[in-house]
Amino acid sequence: MARKASRVVDVRQAAEARTDVLSSTAGTLAGMEVTLRNMVRATVGREHVTIQYPEQRKPYSRRFRGVHVLTHRADGSLKCTACFLCETVCPAQCITIEAKDVDDPRIEKAPSSYEIDLSRCIFCGFCVEACPEEALIMSREYDLTALSRGPETLAYGIDRLTERPEIAAYGAGFRPHMQYPLVESYLPGEGPEEAAAEE
Amino acid sequence: MPIVTIDGRQIEVEPGTSVIQAADRLGVEIPRFCYHPDLRPEGNCRMCLVDVEGFQKPVVACATPVLDGMVVKTPHESSVASRAVNGVLEFLLVNHPLDCPICDQAGECSLQDFYMHPDYGQHPSRVDPVEKVHKRKRIDLGPRIVLDQERCVMCSRCVRFSEEVSGFGELQFVRRGNHVELTAFEDRALRDPYAGNLADVCPVGALTSRDFRFKRRVWHLSHTDSICAGCSTGCNLRIDHFEGRIERVVPRRNPDVNRSWICDEGRLSFRRLAGAPRLTRPRRGDRELLWPEAVACAHESLQTASTARGLPLLAFASASATNESLWLIRQYVEAAFPEHRLEFRLDRETEAVAERQDSLLRRADKHPNTMGALHLGYGRGVGLEGLVAMAEKGQLGALFMLYYPPLVGEESEETKERIVHLLQLVSESVVLTTHELPYLADAKLLLPVAAWSEEEGTYTNYQGVTQHAGKAVSPQEAVRPATDVLGDLWQCATAARRPTGSEHLFREIAASVPAFRGLSYAALDSRAATTYPPEGRMHYGQEGFAGR
Numbered sequence: 180m181a182r183k184a185s186r187v188v189d190v191r192q193a194a195e196a197r198t199d200v201l202s203s204t205a206g207t208l209a210g211m212e213v214t215l216r217n218m219v220r221a222t223v224g225r226e227h228v229t230i231q232y233p234e235q236r237k238p239y240s241r242r243f244r245g246v247h248v249l250t251h252r253a254d255g256s257l258k259c260t261a262c263f264l265c266e267t268v269c270p271a272q273c274i275t276i277e278a279k280d281v282d283d284p285r286i287e288k289a290p291s292s293y294e295i296d297l298s299r300c301i302f303c304g305f306c307v308e309a310c311p312e313e314a315l316i317m318s319r320e321y322d323l324t325a326l327s328r329g330p331e332t333l334a335y336g337i338d339r340l341t342e343r344p345e346i347a348a349y350g351a352g353f354r355p356h357m358q359y360p361l362v363e364s365y366l367p368g369e370g371p372e373e374a375a376a377e378e
Numbered sequence: 379m380p381i382v383t384i385d386g387r388q389i390e391v392e393p394g395t396s397v398i399q400a401a402d403r404l405g406v407e408i409p410r411f412c413y414h415p416d417l418r419p420e421g422n423c424r425m426c427l428v429d430v431e432g433f434q435k436p437v438v439a440c441a442t443p444v445l446d447g448m449v450v451k452t453p454h455e456s457s458v459a460s461r462a463v464n465g466v467l468e469f470l471l472v473n474h475p476l477d478c479p480i481c482d483q484a485g486e487c488s489l490q491d492f493y494m495h496p497d498y499g500q501h502p503s504r505v506d507p508v509e510k511v512h513k514r515k516r517i518d519l520g521p522r523i524v525l526d527q528e529r530c531v532m533c534s535r536c537v538r539f540s541e542e543v544s545g546f547g548e549l550q551f552v553r554r555g556n557h558v559e560l561t562a563f564e565d566r567a568l569r570d571p572y573a574g575n576l577a578d579v580c581p582v583g584a585l586t587s588r589d590f591r592f593k594r595r596v597w598h599l600s601h602t603d604s605i606c607a608g609c610s611t612g613c614n615l616r617i618d619h620f621e622g623r624i625e626r627v628v629p630r631r632n633p634d635v636n637r638s639w640i641c642d643e644g645r646l647s648f649r650r651l652a653g654a655p656r657l658t659r660p661r662r663g664d665r666e667l668l669w670p671e672a673v674a675c676a677h678e679s680l681q682t683a684s685t686a687r688g689l690p691l692l693a694f695a696s697a698s699a700t701n702e703s704l705w706l707i708r709q710y711v712e713a714a715f716p717e718h719r720l721e722f723r724l725d726r727e728t729e730a731v732a733e734r735q736d737s738l739l740r741r742a743d744k745h746p747n748t749m750g751a752l753h754l755g756y757g758r759g760v761g762l763e764g765l766v767a768m769a770e771k772g773q774l775g776a777l778f779m780l781y782y783p784p785l786v787g788e789e790s791e792e793t794k795e796r797i798v799h800l801l802q803l804v805s806e807s808v809v810l811t812t813h814e815l816p817y818l819a820d821a822k823l824l825l826p827v828a829a830w831s832e833e834e835g836t837y838t839n840y841q842g843v844t845q846h847a848g849k850a851v852s853p854q855e856a857v858r859p860a861t862d863v864l865g866d867l868w869q870c871a872t873a874a875r876r877p878t879g880s881e882h883l884f885r886e887i888a889a890s891v892p893a894f895r896g897l898s899y900a901a902l903d904s905r906a907a908t909t910y911p912p913e914g915r916m917h918y919g920q921e922g923f924a925g926r
Binding site for chain 1: 479516
């Protein structure tokens with residue numbers, strides 16, 4: 180079969196051809212209708228489509244996989260026993276742990292350093308699933324910014340994975356094996372959006 | 379000779395061979411805790427129960443000698459043996475703590491592997507964790523070993539090791555039944571210089587290494603087979619490393635050299651490499667050089683100082699160098715300097731090479747390759763002392779030196795003084811070495827070379843056995859293997875290039891040095907030892923699941 184000769188269209192000419200006043204006005208008005216409808220809904224009906232981020236934030240699911248949290252025992256010590264299972268399972272290899280001996284007779288092993296490089300993390304949650312102690316859970320914190328890509332800025336150590344106020348503000352996220360309610364002061368406090376997310 | 383059938387496969391073995399040895403030779407897995415090929419069989423763990431045709435009850439494979447026509451079925455084939463082994467395993471796990479996440483043995487633990495095996499493991503537990511009998515944990519047994527009594531399966535490998543092999547006899551069981559405990563008298567620190575092997579023979583996490591404690595989970599480690607460079611015994615070992623850092627060293631079994639053991643000094647010798655500052659760049663006086671410049675400078679200055687003045691060059695290589703480096707030095711010196719001396723003796727290596735330091739493994743000569751140096755034609759002259767005398771009379775033009783600091787023990791003060799003296803006497807000296815050493819500070823030109831574990835090569839031990847040591851980790855950026863540097867020097871001398879891979883060099887050696895005739899590089903690897911338990915056979919991780 181012979182190939183159909185392609186039709187050459189000058190784009191500028193085609194655009195000019197369509198600039199008859201009637202059709203362009205109709206198009207604009209159709210767009211304006213949507214705008215006006217939403218304006219009325221937002222001003223008169225008080226139904227907002229957008230929110231005033233960052234002053235306002237959307238509540239996310241309790242299964243949201245945000246920035247990690249290292250949880251505590253009731254006495255305030257880290258639950259982590261440095262078993263390295265999260266480091267082993269991590270597909271992005273962004274977890275680095277160093278273990279140490281602990282003097283406490285009930286505890287043998289604890290992390291001397293625990294670091295998650297969040298610039299490499301893909302937030303898959305495998306680390307949380309692998310953790311046998313629920314020492315590592317995820318929060319609903321999602322807005323993560325840094326001013327450079329250097330490892331210092333987004334590589335969070337023990338201090339930033341436990342005590343940051345943001346974690347408390349967002350609340351706990353992904354924790355698949357949670358058998359117990361989140362009491363025992365795992366976190367500094369539950370987030371204000373807790374009730375909203377529950378709906 | 380008796381012929382035995384194990385799981386349908388026949389093998390002919392020498393009279394007196396045990397069933398488990400015959401099975402190991404066939405490659406049939408029989409689970410075991412107390413049996414160890416280099417310890418007396420004891421038959422106490424009952425894990426190696428097998429079903430023998432004509433016998434009323436299952437028997438232990440480790441303490442049953444084969445008889446002609448014996449038909450043996452292992453737990454893989456026989457439900458009787460499988461039930462028996464499963465019962466044994468369940469008993470062993472009754473009081474075993476739920477420690478795996480913090481236990482250093484996890485990942486190479488026989489108990490874990492056997493429990494996961496579909497043929498005789500994976501039973502549901504009938505014991506409530508709160509009913510378990512608790513014992514003492516984290517008992518300090520000196521600088522090498524940590525004891526955890528709860529994890530012990532009472533196989534007595536460690537007790538037998540310390541009685542039969544090292545002869546110290548520092549461990550024993552006390553109490554009975556549920557309450558039996560492994561203990562050292564009053565928890566005293568072990569004095570055994572071979573104590574590190576206790577952690578290796580322990581099939582579970584009861585005895586673990588203090589040095590490796592909590593450093594890494596074992597499944598993260600990469601393995602490289604190597605040879606200990608701590609003395610002339612040449613123990614076979616495996617270097618376990620992670621991300622370019624050596625984490626630990628464990629012995630490989632070689633019945634002809636070291637059986638399954640290494641001494642603690644050899645085990646920790648790798649710590650020496652990072653213990654002192656390394657030489658990182660070629661250096662002449664205070665000026666750092668780039669490699670091409672440094673190599674050209676080395677060759678020219680040696681030429682001007684020796685050949686041009688009609689004086690001999692002294693090529694000195696320590697007996698810690700590989701056969702390949704020694705061979706290349708000889709090639710280079712013979713090509714470039716008509717008048718030369720080849721020497722390797724700093725001290726009394728040749729007399730000490732076979733001199734025992736104890737009844738087990740350690741030898742007085744702390745160089746791994748003294749025999750290799752002798753075979754390669756080094757040390758036919760006057761020794762370091764004689765050379766110093768020559769230099770004092772002004773009879774030495776220049777010094778070319780490849781020096782490795784000892785990995786075990788220290789260089790004697792006398793030797794250090796001699797080296798300093800020699801370096802001060804000669805007008806030109808080029809020294810290839812690994813570390814910043816105060817007694818080499820007088821060298822005119824210093825070239826950094828790779829240390830043990832950073833380069834591949836062969837060593838010839840006191841018995842004349844040539845063994846292959848692999849490269850485990852990479853040296854720092856500007857540090858090169860000695861063979862590379864020597865290849866460049868050879869190129870300066872002859873204007874021709876040559877391959878410097880250790881396999882190629884070894885082929886050259888085997889072709890031209892009588893002592894190495896007939897050896898092939900590939901065969902060095904295959905005749906070398908295995909790890910125990912044989913790797914890939916006694917570990918049932920993923921395959922166990924897939925098989926179900």
